[in-house]
Amino acid sequence: MSKSDAFLQAGKTAVLQNIHGTMQFLQRFPPFNQMENTHLAFLVEQCQLRFYGPGESIIRPTDGPVDHFYIVKQGRVVGERTHVGREDAETTFEITAGECFPLAALLGERATRTEHLAAEDTFCLQLNKPAFIKLFALSDEFRDFALRGVSSLLDKVNQQVQRKAVETLGTQYSLNTRLGELAMRHPVTCLPDTALREAVRLMHEQQVGSIVVVDGHKAPLGIFTLRDLRQVVASGIQDFAQTIDLYMTPGPFYLSPDHSAFDAAIAMTERHIAHVCLVKDQRLCGVVSERDLFSLQRVDLVHLARTIRHAPRLENLISLRGEIGQLVERMLAHGASSTQITHIITQLNDHTVCRVIELVLADRGDPGVPFSWLCFGSEGRREQTLHTDQDNGILFEARDATQAAEIRQRLLPIAQQINHHLAACGFTLCKGNVMAGNPELCLSRAEWARRFAAFIREATPENLLASSIYFDLRVVWGDEQGCQQLRRGILEQVADNRLFQRMMAANALRHSPPVGRFREFVLERKGSDKATLDLKVQGLTPFVDGARLLALAHGVEANNTLERLRQLVTQEVIEALDGAAYEEAYHFIQQTRMQQHQLQTRENRPYSNRVDPDSLNQLDRRILREALRQAQRLQSSLALRYQL
Amino acid sequence: MSLLSWLLPRKKPVLSPEQQQRVLQLPAPPGLSEASLRQQRWVVVDLETSGLNLNRDQVLSIGAMVIEDGAIDLGQAFERTLLRPDNTLNPSVLLHGLSPEAIAAGSDPVDALLDFMAFVGDSPLLAFHAPFDQHMLGRALKDSLGYRLQHPFLDVAALAPMLCPQVNPREAGLDHWIRHFNLQVEDRHNASADALVTAELALILFSRARTQQIDSPLALQQRLNQWQRRKQAHSF
Numbered sequence: 035m036s037k038s039d040a041f042l043q044a045g046k047t048a049v050l051q052n053i054h055g056t057m058q059f060l061q062r063f064p065p066f067n068q069m070e071n072t073h074l075a076f077l078v079e080q081c082q083l084r085f086y087g088p089g090e091s092i093i094r095p096t097d098g099p100v101d102h103f104y105i106v107k108q109g110r111v112v113g114e115r116t117h118v119g120r121e122d123a124e125t126t127f128e129i130t131a132g133e134c135f136p137l138a139a140l141l142g143e144r145a146t147r148t149e150h151l152a153a154e155d156t157f158c159l160q161l162n163k164p165a166f167i168k169l170f171a172l173s174d175e176f177r178d179f180a181l182r183g184v185s186s187l188l189d190k191v192n193q194q195v196q197r198k199a200v201e202t203l204g205t206q207y208s209l210n211t212r213l214g215e216l217a218m219r220h221p222v223t224c225l226p227d228t229a230l231r232e233a234v235r236l237m238h239e240q241q242v243g244s245i246v247v248v249d250g251h252k253a254p255l256g257i258f259t260l261r262d263l264r265q266v267v268a269s270g271i272q273d274f275a276q277t278i279d280l281y282m283t284p285g286p287f288y289l290s291p292d293h294s295a296f297d298a299a300i301a302m303t304e305r306h307i308a309h310v311c312l313v314k315d316q317r318l319c320g321v322v323s324e325r326d327l328f329s330l331q332r333v334d335l336v337h338l339a340r341t342i343r344h345a346p347r348l349e350n351l352i353s354l355r356g357e358i359g360q361l362v363e364r365m366l367a368h369g370a371s372s373t374q375i376t377h378i379i380t381q382l383n384d385h386t387v388c389r390v391i392e393l394v395l396a397d398r399g400d401p402g403v404p405f406s407w408l409c410f411g412s413e414g415r416r417e418q419t420l421h422t423d424q425d426n427g428i429l430f431e432a433r434d435a436t437q438a439a440e441i442r443q444r445l446l447p448i449a450q451q452i453n454h455h456l457a458a459c460g461f462t463l464c465k466g467n468v469m470a471g472n473p474e475l476c477l478s479r480a481e482w483a484r485r486f487a488a489f490i491r492e493a494t495p496e497n498l499l500a501s502s503i504y505f506d507l508r509v510v511w512g513d514e515q516g517c518q519q520l521r522r523g524i525l526e527q528v529a530d531n532r533l534f535q536r537m538m539a540a541n542a543l544r545h546s547p548p549v550g551r552f553r554e555f556v557l558e559r560k561g562s563d564k565a566t567l568d569l570k571v572q573g574l575t576p577f578v579d580g581a582r583l584l585a586l587a588h589g590v591e592a593n594n595t596l597e598r599l600r601q602l603v604t605q606e607v608i609e610a611l612d613g614a615a616y617e618e619a620y621h622f623i624q625q626t627r628m629q630q631h632q633l634q635t636r637e638n639r640p641y642s643n644r645v646d647p648d649s650l651n652q653l654d655r656r657i658l659r660e661a662l663r664q665a666q667r668l669q670s671s672l673a674l675r676y677q678l
Numbered sequence: 679m680s681l682l683s684w685l686l687p688r689k690k691p692v693l694s695p696e697q698q699q700r701v702l703q704l705p706a707p708p709g710l711s712e713a714s715l716r717q718q719r720w721v722v723v724d725l726e727t728s729g730l731n732l733n734r735d736q737v738l739s740i741g742a743m744v745i746e747d748g749a750i751d752l753g754q755a756f757e758r759t760l761l762r763p764d765n766t767l768n769p770s771v772l773l774h775g776l777s778p779e780a781i782a783a784g785s786d787p788v789d790a791l792l793d794f795m796a797f798v799g800d801s802p803l804l805a806f807h808a809p810f811d812q813h814m815l816g817r818a819l820k821d822s823l824g825y826r827l828q829h830p831f832l833d834v835a836a837l838a839p840m841l842c843p844q845v846n847p848r849e850a851g852l853d854h855w856i857r858h859f860n861l862q863v864e865d866r867h868n869a870s871a872d873a874l875v876t877a878e879l880a881l882i883l884f885s886r887a888r889t890q891q892i893d894s895p896l897a898l899q900q901r902l903n904q905w906q907r908r909k910q911a912h913s914f
Contacts (some may be wrong), residue, residue, distance in 0.1 A: 052743070052755055052874045055864030082749035085881035087889065108862065155859060155882060160749065 053078045056159070059107065063132030064653070065179035073173040080165035083107065086152035093136065094149040100139045103166045106131050109156025113148040126667065127660060128153070137180050140166065213298055214291030217312050217320030223248045226255055226279035230266070233258060233278045243323055244309045247282045252317040256282030257309060288313040291320060296374055298322050303339040303381060342385040348393060348455055351386055355460040358382050359420055363632055372624040373596060380416040383461070387426075388511045390455045394448060401444050405430040406512030407452075410468060414506035415578070415593045419628060421641050424453060424461045425503060428470045429516050432478035442476050449476055468503060479516045483523055490527045493537040502541065502579065505586060506593050521591060528586040535587050539676035542579035547665040548572050555647050555659065563644055569630065570643040573623040576665040577616060580672055584608070595620060612667070619664035622657055626650070691824050693788060700792045705800040707829040710895040715884050716748035718895050721797070722804045722834075722880060724872040725811050728762070732810070736762055737787075737818045740794050741869025743877040745804075748884070750877045756797045757870040758790040787822050795819070798829065802895060806852045806876045808833035832899060834880055840905045841886040855879055 056078045060066035066074055086092055092111060093100060104111075111129040126148055129135055139146040140163070161169070170177050222240045224233050226247050237245050237260075247256040258278055266281055288311040289297055298310045302324055312320035338357055345351045358379065365375055391407060411425035412418050428449055432438035450471035457463045470476055477485065486504065489497040505524055509517045528534060548556040548567040557565045567573070578595050585591075585598040588607050592598050596617055603613035630645050647655050672678070693701065711718055723742045729735035742756040785793075805811040808831040816827040838855055839845065845858060852872070856863060861878050865871040892898050 051741075051757055051865075051868065051870045053752060055871060055874070056752060058864060059862065079753045081752045082747070083752060083878065083881075084749040085878070085885055087882075087885040090885070108860065157878065157881075159752075 056081070056107075060105070060132070065175045066132075068175040069173050070175075073169060073176065076172065077161060077165070077169055077176075078159075080169075081105075081159040081161050084158050084160050086156045086158065088152060088154050090152045092150040092152060092156075092158065093146050095145050095147060098145050099143055100136055100146055101163050103134065103140055103161040103163070104136070104150075105134050105159040105161075107157040107159050110153040111135065111150050111156060111158070112153045113150055115148045127663060130656065133656070141180060212291060213289060213293050213295060213310075213312055213322050214320065216295060216326055217291065217322045221246055221311075221318060221321040223252070223318065224278060225249070226282075227277045229275045230278050230281060231274035234263060234274070237263075243325070244321060245278075246286065246311055246318055246321060247278055248318055254286055254288060254311050254313060254318045255279070256284040257286040257311065258282040259309060261308070286311050290314055295322075300377075300381075306340065306343075339382060339385055342382060342389055345389055345393075348390070348458065351389060351393075351455075351459050354386075359635065362420060362628075366628070366632065372621055372628050375628060376417050376419065376624070379418050379420060380413070383413065383418055383422070384510050386459055387456065387461075390459065391452055391511050394452050394455060398448055398451070401448055403430055403441050403444060404513060405445055406509045406514070406516060407470065408507050408517060409510050410507050411503045412506075413510075414508045415595060416508075417578075417595060417624075419631060421631065422461060424456055424464045425468045426453075426470045426510075427468070427475035427477070427507075429482060429509075429512075429520070430476075430478055431516060432480070438478040438481060441478070442473060445476055446471060446473060479520065482520055486520065486524055487527060490524070490531055490534050493534050498537055498541045501538070502582065505582065508593055525586060525589050525591065529589055535583065536676045536678070538579075538583045538586075539672045540678055542576065542583055542672055543669050543678060545571050545575055546669065547576055547662040549659055549662045549666060555662075557647070558644075565648070566644040566646045568643050569623055569627040569645055573662055573665060574620065574627070576669055577620045577623075580668045581616075583672070608671075612671075615664050616668055619661035622661045623665075626654065626658060691788070691822055693823065697788055697792060697823075700796070701823050701825055704792075704795050704825065707800045707802070710802060710830050710899050712894045712896045714893050715887065715895060715898070718745075719799075719801045720745040720804050720880070721801045722873050722877040723811055723815070724805065724869045724876060725814055726867070726869045727814055730810075732813050732817075735814070736760075737814050738762060739869045740790065740815075741871070741873040742794070742797065743870070743873045744801075745877055745880060748881075750874070750881065755870060755873075756794060758785055758793065760787045760790050761785055762787070787818070791819055791822050791825075795823075795825070800829075802830040802832065804832050804834055804876065804880050806834045806872075806879070808835070830899070832895075832902070834876055834883065836902055836906065837883050837887075837898070838879065840902060841883050841890065852876065852879075 053075055057066075057071070057074050060074060060078070066077075069077075086109075092104065093102075106129050108131055113127045113129070113135075115126050129150075135150060136146045136148075170180060222236055222242050222244075223246045224236060226249070228247075233245050237243070244257055244259040246254050247258060248254055256279065258281060262281060262283060286309070287301060287305060287307060289301065291312045291314055301310055302308065308324040310322045311318055312322065338354065338361060342351065342354055345354065361382075362375055362379065365378065387407065387409075395401075406429045408414075408427040408429050409425060410427065411423075413422065413425055428445055430438075430441055430445065432441055449469075453463065453469045453471040463469065468475065486501075489501045489504070507517060507521070555567060557567055577599075581595045581598040581602070584602050584607055588602065588605055590598055590601045590605070592601055599608070599613050599617055599620075602608045603610050608616075626645065627643060630643070631641060633639075634641055647658065650658060721742050721744055723740065725737050726739040726741075727735045727737055737760060739759040740756065744751050744754040746754070803812075812827070812831040819825045819827050835850060835852070839850060842858075852875070853866075855861075856875055856879075859879065859882055861875055863871055863875045866875075887893070887898055892901055
């Protein structure tokens with residue numbers, strides 16, 4: 035070994051000592067904990083460790099295209115964006131140990147849009163751009179992380195949620211699985227002129243419950259299932275030489291192989307079908323049966339929905355309630371997102387409400403007047419969790435006030451019984467009496483319209499609160515037209531009434547998200563809720579209120595908060611980037627809230643929306659803080675828009 | 679070795695021609711610069727020794743990090759354990775944690791010291807309790823290479839209380855400052871880990887110095903001399 039080699043060698047071992055220490059530090063955080071050791075060592079060897087004192091600028095928009103990738107080793111970095119026409123800068127994010135910046139600017143080869151400042155004594159690992167690019171090419175984990183930025187962190191959380199839930203269930207299967215991976219790859223098919231006998235023989239031989247009837251180009255024309263066969267046999271047909279196209283269900287429902295297992299489960303629930311064809315480029319490429327979905331994942335959603343819809347008596351519905359709770363637990367385990375779960379709960383609740391109404395009508399006889407069952411609030415927005423109050427009403431058509439009063443008298447006893455039956459099924463009676471059995475909420479279309487107009491005209495605090503409940507209305511049972519007309523009326527009046535919008539905006543700023551400018555969280559200081567924050571009121575409500583206001587003001591008909599945000603982006607009321615950030619943040623807070631509820635149920639604790647951030651793991655806590663900061667941003671954009 | 683052996687004239691070190699050549703090639707250090715702190719390359723050194731006796735104890739290992747362009751370059755580092763076959767086990771092994779085996783497996787002190795001085799080049803040095811490291815390194819270089827160490831040293835242990843007067847200076851060990859700035863050390867009393875944390879401390883201190891309008895190595899040295907003189911004056 036020559037001297038210079040020896041020098042190099044000695045240098046290498048020395049490097050390893052401190053590099054090893056830095057690697058150990060990084061390995062506590064994603065994506066570094068998933069990277070190969072050699073890649074991580076490469077990263078660290080190429081790094082410089084820099085120090086920034088409080089208030090010192092790290093990168094700023096005027097520096098030009100970003101040349102370095104930074105990882106916070108210690109301390110805290112804040113992002114500050116200044117708005118045109120405003121003096122003070124807005125803190126848009128906080129970055130703490132283990133987090134990286136500025137990915138978007140670095141990948142976009144542009145300057146940062148936000149000045150990054152050290153909020154306290156801060157050490158950053160600084161990686162030069164050529165090394166970043168090399169690492170990007172070397173490490174898949176690093177590349178994925180860099181490309182997806184914060185979203186990848188959110189995915190990590192979701193995976194973590196799944197892992198945790200899966201542990202209690204001992205199975206690993208995701209509702210997000212592509213149908214293409216689940217389906218029978220060579221579905222049993224036949225041509226439309228195949229004899230019934232021949233088709234049934236094929237099904238029998240292949241041990242399948244369905245056969246897809248296709249044309250010469252493999253495009254599906256119909257489906258014939260065991261259920262159809264039962265009907266054929268029951269109808270007493272003798273001649274099994276007849277062609278199958280006479281007995282198949284034509285125009286079968288289909289999805290693409292890229293749809294998820296969740297999509298298929300929803301379709302089956304909505305349509306009461308047990309088979310979904312998979313079609314790509316107009317050719318049949320698979321069939322997914324209810325059994326394929328549920329034998330694997332044991333999420334018996336379709337079965338549950340069907341049992342609810344056909345429950346013969348109220349007692350059956352009551353006992354099914356517990357199964358919905360178990361279903362939610364299983365769905366979390368199978369990787370369903372909070373959006374999927376609230377969607378499912380809403381759907382099962384809708385089924386329950388419909389069945390209760392049907393049972394009551396069967397019991398008391400038809401009142402002889404058509405009516406629609408309305409729901410408001412979170413139920414109206416399709417954002418229900420398992421713990422839900424009743425917020426409902428009745429809408430009917432009447433010629434005049436006299437007829438309306440007369441119909442009301444006929445409907446009220448029915449409505450009251452429905453309210454009580456729903457309470458028995460676990461829909462808590464509304465403390466504020468926002469229920470159809472209340473004469474003030476069993477109204478004709480004209481009466482509703484007058485009521486809503488008053489809310490908008492006289493923006494008293496009570497009316498503002500009422501509008502935040504009633505304006506998220508939707509029909510659960512009955513004809514939808516009357517409700518449509520009411521909604522259009524609301525939209526027109528709100529769009530015209532700037533004062534009402536402004537009052538609603540002020541109302542939407544009532545609850546400030548619990549993050550401080552320089553502190554992690556601003557928590558309750560006193561009482562039994564000490565050191566906790568309210569995920570619903572302080573986290574979700576700002577998004578719900580903000581989205582409602584902007585939706586009503588811009589003629590967006592959707593009720594669901596995420597749907598409203600998406601349509602507001604399409605209409606360019608809010609920026610696409612902001613919309614995506616709000617959506618992610620809302621989703622995360624909701625997910626955290628549902629996990630808390632599940633945990634409370636499992637530990638037999640009372641249900642609460644309060645959470646102690648210290649009880650969350652580090653990753654969740656960081657993301658929660660960022661999510662709440664997005665709520666804060668939405669509020670300050672409202673304040674700016676309405677000059678509050 | 680008799681108790682009085684240190685009084686006897688030292689033996690001249692025996693170097694191979696190649697080693698002699700390397701000694702001659704070592705650059706002479708310039709004085710401290712008036713350019714900005716950021717422009718100066720620094721070597722932050724930490725020595726592990728067989729004990730605290732300035733005259734008898736030996737350098738067992740050298741760890742060093744480089745501060746260049748105002749940042750610690752993790753790709754540039756130096757660590758070497760020196761071969762000391764005559765070093766017997768003594769209580770400080772508990773402190774430096776170098777086992778007799780590790781020391782026995784070390785490099786030839788002559789080569790190790792030559793490598794280190796080549797690594798240092800003409801940069802000034804930083805150390806925590808620098809006078810100790812300066813003395814021990816100087817003696818090792820003299821004994822092993824016949825080389826006179828003339829590189830300027832700045833003492834981080836003195837800079838820290840000068841630049842952070844609000845911090846109670848009564849306990850002024852490295853551990854105190856590590857705790858004060860909440861620094862993370864993976865393996866304390868490993869020469870190169872100690873050098874890294876000393877370098878981190880130095881970065882913080884340079885930042886504090888800049889906010890106090892001290893922006894060159896020379897200015898820093900002068901301010902430190904004034905401060906120490908004043909402190910001595912006060913203590914009388």
